[in-house]
């Protein structure tokens with residue numbers, strides 16, 4: 001009866017199960033399409049694992065050496081590691097005594113394996129238990145650590161109870177899982193191994209047996225880079241392990257995982273990482289048929305990703321063990337030959353690096369902790385019933401103030417912010433001056449507010465509105481009601497001082513379009529605090545996001561009150577049912593604010609990361625021919641919304657972008673901008689109608705033709721930056 005109920009509980013196909021979603025399409029589609037779909041699916045599986053594993057991010061382990069010894073041709077180093085979740089635990093680093101820098105393997109044993117057995121210090125209770133010793137003798141540096149599943153309790157008091165199960169329950173009480181905690185420690189141990197002077201950081205693999213196989217699998221899924229993996233005696237479906245065989249250990253599965261994916265799906269999501277799976281036909285913890293079925297799923301997933309040759313499934317005539325020689329052969333193959341890519345110093349960019357995953361133009365990235373916080377805030381909004389203009393929006397406004405220096409009102413978009421400011425300035429029927437080089441929304445907002453948008457050239461130092469061009473335009477359009485400089489690429493141009501002075505002299509208000517410039521400053525003044533108004537966008541591609549959203553900062557507190565009325569249907573007063581202006585619905589919802597507050601809470605780190613990435617591009621690009629980076633002028637601190645560089649005359653930008661994408665998998669970010677506003681069909685039409693709109697903007701035209709923007713976002717890795725630089729070097733020489 002009991003088994004029946006369990007079978008019912010564990011039956012059904014999880015939604016991320018591999019064949020359910022992708023097998024049929026993968027067979028009919030071309031190979032490249034299959035790889036892209038596999039990558040998307042794998043990303044979903046990894047995100048679920050990341051969320052359920054609850055590994056504290058990032059989890060640096062401190063490591064203390066307790067002494068070293070050499071015996072029997074092996075060098076042993078005893079370590080004590082300190083983990084955020086599990087506290088202190090012991091580890092042993094083992095290597096051939098005469099080792100030169102080379103490959104390494106993190107060894108994760110089974111539930112009953114003791115550290116001393118893994119490393120061969122005490123005789124193993126199974127012939128193949130001392131995997132770490134075997135691999136060290138095969139030439140690998142190995143690291144193994146204690147799980148702490150044994151030895152904590154008085155055996156009398158335990159009275160037959162399972163220590164592992166008790167520990168798993170204790171973790172569950174804190175919302176953790178034993179598996180998540182062990183995988184977190186294994187991630188930290190991988191870093192300890194990579195940092196070792198005798199380990200080549202690019203050649204580190206993972207081995208796991210039984211419970212260790214589950215830990216190794218989850219560690220590989222959580223790892224930021226590809227790790228070759230060998231797993232022995234941990235294969236099957238969760239339903240079979242927990243109902244038919246009754247050998248499933250709660251510490252070897254993530255609570256909640258079967259709502260999304262089964263064990264074979266987790267292995268399949270590892271593709272294209274090299275993977276060896278071993279299982280024994282005489283293993284009393286597994287069922288050979290079930291393991292075979294599971295292996296089939298893994299094989300289909302690997303085939304869909306185009307990496308079937310990187311998967312090796314070994315059905316062996318063994319019990320619950322490991323065929324150590326096959327494991328050693330696997331690691332020799334994937335970690336020693338062919339040579340891993342050379343570690344390049346910043347000043348020696350290799351011409352080409354092997355193309356792995358593409359470097360995308362943009363990557364929105366919320367880690368598991370951030371996503372959980374968003375969900376909790378959305379949940380709180382749904383529980384309270386306050387779904388718009390509530391406490392989350394208030395907090396969004398409060399948090400943003402730290403970066404704008406001026407109070408602001410949250411709205412539903414950057415365009416909404418621009419339009420509200422222009423309506424408050426009552427520009428209808430008059431001229432609004434905008435840079436000819438900006439996003440369409442800057443000018444469209446003016447047109448929708450009833451004004452005529454007219455254009456000004458840019459200056460090439462800070463990419464701001466050109467003061468000489470502005471002076472000429474103000475003379476030409478004496479009915480100018482507002483001037484809207486734009487901080488292109490995140491740079492608040494020093495020329496803005498002159499723009500402000502010109503406008504002040506004539507009593508014309510300035511609205512900063514700071515959509516690119518959240519967090520940027522000029523002479524210490526934040527973007528959005530220099531004009532009468534500052535409009536920000538929180539669209540996903542901008543430096544901070546609320547999915548959709550905007551913010552309008554106001555120098556004058558009375559204006560701030562006006563914004564709050566305009567955004568809420570133009571009420572005469574807050575809460576009033578009387579409306580005295582043609583307002584609209586420009587409100588930000590609590591759901592959007594939930595996303596936005598999470599992004600703003602980490603915005604300091606985002607800004608630091610963007611600036612560090614830009615500085616690294618500066619180094620990597622020095623000496624790359626055919627280009628020169630845009631230099632941000634002194635006094636201006638950019639948020640590096642865009643990292644801009646100029647191509648030499650004669651470089652065909654469209655062809656360069658295509659070659660970077662097709663040959664190197666590098667996608668460039670969008671230009672800012674490739675068309676001038678005067679050439680946009682909407683404005684070109686009115687020019688053709690002969691209304692005298694100027695269209696001779698030599699500097700903006702030069703800029704629009706010559707610049708490119710490199711991918712830059714906080715999750716961009718050093719390796720990806722190297723690939724971008726190497727791709728440019730190889731295509732521009």
Ligand SMILES: *Cc1c(COP(=O)(O)O)cnc(C)c1O
Pocket residue numbers: 412413414415416438439441442486513515516536537538539549550
């Ligand atoms: C993104 C952007 C806008 C519009 O912002 P939304 O939030 O998409 O409405 C306005 N101006 C510039 C310069 C932009 O880049």
